[in-house]
Amino acid sequence: MVPLSYxxxxxxxxxxxxxxxFLIKRNIITIFMSIELMLNGVNLSFVAFAAHWHVLAGQVFxxxxxxxxxxxxxxxxxxxxxxxxxxxxxxxxxxxxxxL
Amino acid sequence: xxxxxxLWLIPVLPLAGAAINGFLGKRSSRAAVSTVGLVFPGAxxxxxxxxxxxxxxxxxxxxxxxxxWIRSGNFAVDFAFYLxxxxxxxxxxxxxxxxxxHVYSVGYMWDDPSYYRFFTYLNLxxxxxxxxxxxxxxxxxxIGWEGVGLASYLLIGFWFTKDSAASAGKKAFIVNRxxxxxxxxxxxxxxxxxxxxxxxxxxxxxxxxxxxxxGAGLLTxxxxxxxxxxxxxxxxxxxxxxxxxxxxxxxxxxxxxxAATMVTAGxxxxxxxxxxxxxxxxxxxxxxxxxxxxxxxxxxxxxTQTDIKKVLAYSTVSQLGYMFLACGVxxxxxxxxxxxxxxxxxxxxxxxxxxxxxxxxxxxxMRKMGGLRSYIPWTFLTxxxxxxxxxxxxxxxxxxxxxxxxxxxxxxxxxxxxxxxITAFITSFYMFRLLFMTFFGDYHGAHVDEHGRGSxxxxxxxxxxxxxxxMVMLVPLMILAVLSTVGGLVGIHNGFQHFLEPVFGxxxxxxxxxxxxNTEWLLMGISVLFSLAGLVLAYMLYVAKPxxxxxxxxxxxxxxxxxxxxxxxxxxYAKVFVKPLVDGSTSILWQGVDxxxxxxxxxxxxxxxxxxxxxxxxxxxxxxxxxxGWIAAGAAVxxxxxxxxxxxx
Numbered sequence: 001m002v003p004l005s006y007x008x009x010x011x012x013x014x015x016x017x018x019x020x021x022f023l024i025k026r027n028i029i030t031i032f033m034s035i036e037l038m039l040n041g042v043n044l045s046f047v048a049f050a051a052h053w054h055v056l057a058g059q060v061f062x063x064x065x066x067x068x069x070x071x072x073x074x075x076x077x078x079x080x081x082x083x084x085x086x087x088x089x090x091x092x093x094x095x096x097x098x099x100l
Numbered sequence: 101x102x103x104x105x106x107l108w109l110i111p112v113l114p115l116a117g118a119a120i121n122g123f124l125g126k127r128s129s130r131a132a133v134s135t136v137g138l139v140f141p142g143a144x145x146x147x148x149x150x151x152x153x154x155x156x157x158x159x160x161x162x163x164x165x166x167x168x169w170i171r172s173g174n175f176a177v178d179f180a181f182y183l184x185x186x187x188x189x190x191x192x193x194x195x196x197x198x199x200x201x202h203v204y205s206v207g208y209m210w211d212d213p214s215y216y217r218f219f220t221y222l223n224l225x226x227x228x229x230x231x232x233x234x235x236x237x238x239x240x241x242x243i244g245w246e247g248v249g250l251a252s253y254l255l256i257g258f259w260f261t262k263d264s265a266a267s268a269g270k271k272a273f274i275v276n277r278x279x280x281x282x283x284x285x286x287x288x289x290x291x292x293x294x295x296x297x298x299x300x301x302x303x304x305x306x307x308x309x310x311x312x313x314x315g316a317g318l319l320t321x322x323x324x325x326x327x328x329x330x331x332x333x334x335x336x337x338x339x340x341x342x343x344x345x346x347x348x349x350x351x352x353x354x355x356x357x358x359a360a361t362m363v364t365a366g367x368x369x370x371x372x373x374x375x376x377x378x379x380x381x382x383x384x385x386x387x388x389x390x391x392x393x394x395x396x397x398x399x400x401x402x403x404t405q406t407d408i409k410k411v412l413a414y415s416t417v418s419q420l421g422y423m424f425l426a427c428g429v430x431x432x433x434x435x436x437x438x439x440x441x442x443x444x445x446x447x448x449x450x451x452x453x454x455x456x457x458x459x460x461x462x463x464x465x466m467r468k469m470g471g472l473r474s475y476i477p478w479t480f481l482t483x484x485x486x487x488x489x490x491x492x493x494x495x496x497x498x499x500x501x502x503x504x505x506x507x508x509x510x511x512x513x514x515x516x517x518x519x520x521x522i523t524a525f526i527t528s529f530y531m532f533r534l535l536f537m538t539f540f541g542d543y544h545g546a547h548v549d550e551h552g553r554g555s556x557x558x559x560x561x562x563x564x565x566x567x568x569x570x571m572v573m574l575v576p577l578m579i580l581a582v583l584s585t586v587g588g589l590v591g592i593h594n595g596f597q598h599f600l601e602p603v604f605g606x607x608x609x610x611x612x613x614x615x616x617x618n619t620e621w622l623l624m625g626i627s628v629l630f631s632l633a634g635l636v637l638a639y640m641l642y643v644a645k646p647x648x649x650x651x652x653x654x655x656x657x658x659x660x661x662x663x664x665x666x667x668x669x670x671x672x673y674a675k676v677f678v679k680p681l682v683d684g685s686t687s688i689l690w691q692g693v694d695x696x697x698x699x700x701x702x703x704x705x706x707x708x709x710x711x712x713x714x715x716x717x718x719x720x721x722x723x724x725x726x727x728x729g730w731i732a733a734g735a736a737v738x739x740x741x742x743x744x745x746x747x748x749x
Contacts, residue, residue, distance in 0.1 A: 019732050023725055096724070 007048030014041030125216025137219030182236030279332015286325030323383025334366030351454030388428025395421030500588030528634025
């Protein structure tokens, strides 16, 4: 039986990686992936707690998060494609204006 | 018998007039404004006459309850009115003389651009004055008291674009505040000890107190404090200084407010509180001494003044001193009697003076008048009557009331009588001086002015020959002249005193004895002699030998200078009270407290906020990634804190 703390540490590492990537990367797709990483870090802690305490609520939450993440991925990728078509760049620092 | 006299109508009618003229007057014609301005006070006068007519058929004192005002525990003050012989006299004087002066004002103020404003204020004054007179408790009286002060301020400063008028208004208001302060403390003492401000309730509790029982000291304190209030309103030493300056107002205002009615409010208040004063001999003595000194002091200043209205102003102060002298020796009915006759002849004097000023085109300096008798005969005639009346020549009104006061003063203490008689002599002298300087000799004013405005332009530069005032101004003069002539006759056989007896009780019953009767005749003779002496002296100096006054003035030197400059009292007050106040306020309150403490606190707080923000604003860079970093850092701090909490526990 793997102790809970292992999962939590791994979850923290994943989340920290996500945050770091979000903060330092310029490519919009990498940022997007970092966000997914953070979400999944959280998901991991949810299921870990759920398994540890034998409560299903944590796993239910994970499904919600996955659904939202899938929706977000769909919408987000669509936006990214639209941005690339108009700006011809994926560098977020050059997409800091809402107008063209 | 319980009849409803609807007393409330009397003050409310002028208030309605003031409201109508105040809100609509600006867009109305002069005729409409005059109609409103006259009809409402006129109706109040008519109602007052009706009340007087029904007077004998109501139970006195008649009280009329209108509405609740203050209910706090067992302390209650209502809007309620009180009618007895005393308030009836005041009511008739105020509405009667007031109405006449309103009529006169139509003529006098016709050319003024703020015509409607004048009538608004005048009606407002009537409202407050009638409230003061009719109130059934001290607080409502105080409302009227403050209200007439307000109206007085507004009317003194009526021509507020003139700097002197604006500051005279302020001076009147501020000096009155000092008196009101004393009045208020007196009221607080009454509340504290009698738990009511209602006249009947207070007097009921005062009645059993005598100078031997407990509470006499309290009554002395209340009496003196009330007198402080009266000193302010009725222009007595040491608070008289505002009244001469108040002459900056239009002349009808001087007649109505600063001669006939408002300034007598103090006398009325003291008389209304006579039960308190009668039980406080020390307070009465204070009243008598203040009255006597003021009478003499103001009269001497009156001799030297050259402004026709200033002479009358000092004369008013002096005559008010007489009234207080009467109150101070316990002769309240004599004081009220003089109040009434004074309202007639002094109102008349002021209105006549206004007519003179009107005639000579706004000039007020008597040295530039003279010989006006032939130009304005009616004004001369009425003013002559008023002068005879105030000088105390029998059988005119002033003689009866003044004689009554002097007689009562003599009974109290012969010193009062001596000073009073000397004052009577001086009064007679300066009044005839005024009359002779104005109406006799040669006209010294500018005769013809190229840009005279023709008809009735006054208050501007000269406008041709002096001319008689229109009928609307002369008729009030004539009515008042008649009243000044016969008004004193009600005092024969102590008729007036008997009328007021239910209010004041029987005064000095021992005075109705055979032996003192001769003394009374003797004193009467002496005071008449004094008055005639004043007349003769004035005639000698100002008609027969007009070069003499200057010589006398020169020979008196610095003393004459002092009197001419009103004993430098204004300068003294400026040095002793005004300057320290202004300096203290400037250096301590303004530069010290306000700027250093209050302003600096506010400014420093703002500066601090600005400096902090200056640093912090760099956080708000608009860079999304730095925001995210701050969020992450914040979250990290929060988590660290929570972990620390967990560890600590």
